[in-house]
Amino acid sequence: MKARFVDPFTPNRPIDEPSRFFGRTEPVTEIVDSLFQIKNSNPKHTIITGDRGVGKSSLLIQMELTATGDNRLTDSLKIDRGVNNYNFVTVWQDVDSTQNVFDLSLAIISKFESSFKKFISGFNLEIDIAGYATIGKDKNSQANMNMMIDEFVDRLLKAEKEAIKNGKDGVLIFVDELDRIKPDSMISSFFKLVTERLARNKIKNTAFICAGITGAVQKMEEEHASILRTFRDVPLERFNKEEVEEILCDGFTRVEHTVEMSKLDIKAYNVTVGLPEPVHLKAS
Ligand SMILES: Nc1ncnc2c1ncn2[C@@H]1O[C@H](COP(=O)(O)OP(=O)(O)OP(=O)(O)O)[C@@H](O)[C@H]1O
Numbered sequence: 001m002k003a004r005f006v007d008p009f010t011p012n013r014p015i016d017e018p019s020r021f022f023g024r025t026e027p028v029t030e031i032v033d034s035l036f037q038i039k040n041s042n043p044k045h046t047i048i049t050g051d052r053g054v055g056k057s058s059l060l061i062q063m064e065l066t067a068t069g070d071n072r073l074t075d076s077l078k079i080d081r082g083v084n085n086y087n088f089v090t091v092w093q094d095v096d097s098t099q100n101v102f103d104l105s106l107a108i109i110s111k112f113e114s115s116f117k118k119f120i121s122g123f124n125l126e127i128d129i130a131g132y133a134t135i136g137k138d139k140n141s142q143a144n145m146n147m148m149i150d151e152f153v154d155r156l157l158k159a160e161k162e163a164i165k166n167g168k169d170g171v172l173i174f175v176d177e178l179d180r181i182k183p184d185s186m187i188s189s190f191f192k193l194v195t196e197r198l199a200r201n202k203i204k205n206t207a208f209i210c211a212g213i214t215g216a217v218q219k220m221e222e223e224h225a226s227i228l229r230t231f232r233d234v235p236l237e238r239f240n241k242e243e244v245e246e247i248l249c250d251g252f253t254r255v256e257h258t259v260e261m262s263k264l265d266i267k268a269y270n271v272t273v274g275l276p277e278p279v280h281l282k283a284s
C-alpha cells in the first residue's frame with residue numbers, strides 16, 4: 001500500500017513558511033532596506049509588481065514576518081538587516097474588487113485596533129472608526145477626498161505615536177491585490193495625497209507595502225503619473241531553471257521521493273515557464 005504523506009507542494013496558497021521560500025534575494029534585500037529606512041524615519045513606500053502567480057503574496061507574507069521579528073528568511077539568505085530584529089505594528093488588507101478607495105481606507109483603519117491589541121498586549125487604540133465611517137455616506141462627493149485624507153492621516157498619526165510610545169519601530173500597512181480595486185476609484189491620487197500628507201505631518205515611521213499585477217499597476221499611472229515615484233517598485237521576475245529545480249527537489253526531498261528524470265530542470269522549466277504556481281501544481 002502506498003504510504004500517506006503531506007503534500008509538500010502548495011499550488012493554491014502563498015508560502016508562509018520561510019524555509020519553503022526560494023530565490024528572491026534581491027527583492028527581499030530591497031524591502032528589508034525599506035524596513036530599515038522606515039525604522040530610521042526615512043519612509044519608503046514599496047510596491048511589489050509582477051505577473052499573476054509569480055509569488056507576490058508569498059513575498060509580502062515573508063516581509064510581514066521579517067517586520068515582526070522573524071529572522072529566518074533574512075538569516076538563510078544572509079541579508080544584513082541593519083538591526084537585530086524588526087518590531088513593527090502591522091496591518092494587512094487584501095483589496096476586494098467591490099471596494100472603492102473609501103472602503104479600502106476604512107478597512108485599513110478598522111484593522112488598527114485589533115492589530116494594536118495583538119502587538120501591544122492589553123492596549124486599546126481608540127481612533128473613532130464610527131466617525132470615519134460617516135465620511136463615506138455621500139459616496140458621490142469628490143470634495144470628500146480631501147476630508148477623507150485629512151481624517152485618515154490623523155488616525156495614522158495617532159497610531160504611529162502610540163506605536164513609538166510602546167517601543168515599536170513604527171506602523172506598516174500591507175495591501176495585497178491592489179490591482180483588484182476599481183479602475184475609477186482614484187486609488188493613485190489617494191496614495192499620492194496620503195504619502196505627501198504623511199511627509200508634511202512628519203509621520204516618518206509609517207509606510208505602505210503593497211503588491212499588484214504589473215500591467216494593472218502601470219495602469220494606475222494613467223490616473224496619476226507620479227504613482228511609481230511615490231512607491232519604490234520592486235519587480236518580481238519569473239524563476240530561472242536552477243530555482244525551479246530547487247523548488248522541486250526540496251519538495252521531493254521532504255517526502256523522501258527520488259526523481260529519476262534526466263534534465264529535470266530543463267523539462268520542468270519548459271513546462272512552467274518559471275512561474276512557481278505551475279511548478280507546485282505539476283509536482284503535487
Ligand atoms: N519564493 C517562492 N518559492 C517557492 N514557491 C513559491 C515562491 N513564491 C511563490 N511560490 C508558490 O507560487 C504560487 C503562487 O504564489 P503567490 O500566491 O505568492 O503568487 P501571487 O503573485 O501573489 O499570485 P496572484 O497573482 O494570483 O495573487 C504558490 O503556489 C506559492 O506556493
Ligand SMILES: [Mg+2]
Binds near residue numbers: 057
Ligand atoms: Mg497574490
